[in-house]
Structure formats: structure tokens, C-alpha cells
Amino acid sequence: xxxxxxxxxxxxxxxxxxxxxxxxxxxxxxxxxxxxxxxxxxxxxxxxxxxxxxxxxxxxxxxxxxxxxxxxxx
Numbered sequence: 001x002x003x004x005x006x007x008x009x010x011x012x013x014x015x016x017x018x019x020x021x022x023x024x025x026x027x028x029x030x031x032x033x034x035x036x037x038x039x040x041x042x043x044x045x046x047x048x049x050x051x052x053x054x055x056x057x058x059x060x061x062x063x064x065x066x067x068x069x070x071x072x073x074x
Contacts, residue, residue, distance in 0.1 A: 014072035023068045026061040030054065 037053040044052035 014074075016071060019068045019071040022064055022071065026057055026064050029057045030061075033057070 033053060034050055037050050039049045042049055047055070
């Protein structure tokens with residue numbers, strides 16, 4: 001009947017090098033970036049630069065994960 005909604009049991013999980021690289025970008029930005037971005041000035045929207053940097057990457061992470069999901073479903 002409706003085979004388009006059934007899960008793919010082909011044994012592949014869709015993980016590619018590209019999806020791993022895209023998923024690693026926010027991780028690396030949040031773990032290694034503070035060593036470079038650790039400054040009190042300038043202030044962005046009243047926040048110290050490091051805090052603004054972390055908030056920026058936390059808000060951007062879902063976009064990267066969406067891209068990873070699209071790459072895995074190709």
C-alpha cells in the first residue's frame with residue numbers, strides 16, 4: 001500500500017563524512033572557540049563578547065543539525 005512512509009531497512013544509516021564535518025562545526029566552535037573569543041570588550045547587545053559568541057553558536061546549532069539531517073537523507 002504506502003511504502004513511502006516505511007523505514008529504510010537497507011542497513012545504511014546515512015552517515016557520511018560531510019554530515020560528520022557539518023555536525024562537528026558547532027561542537028568545535030563551542031569547545032575551542034572560547035579560547036580565542038575570551039574578551040570582555042566589545043559588547044554585543046550589552047553582553048560580553050564571549051557570552052554573545054556562545055549564545056550565537058547555541059542558536060545556530062539547530063540549523064547545522066538540520067543540514068546534517070538533510071545530508072543523511074540524500
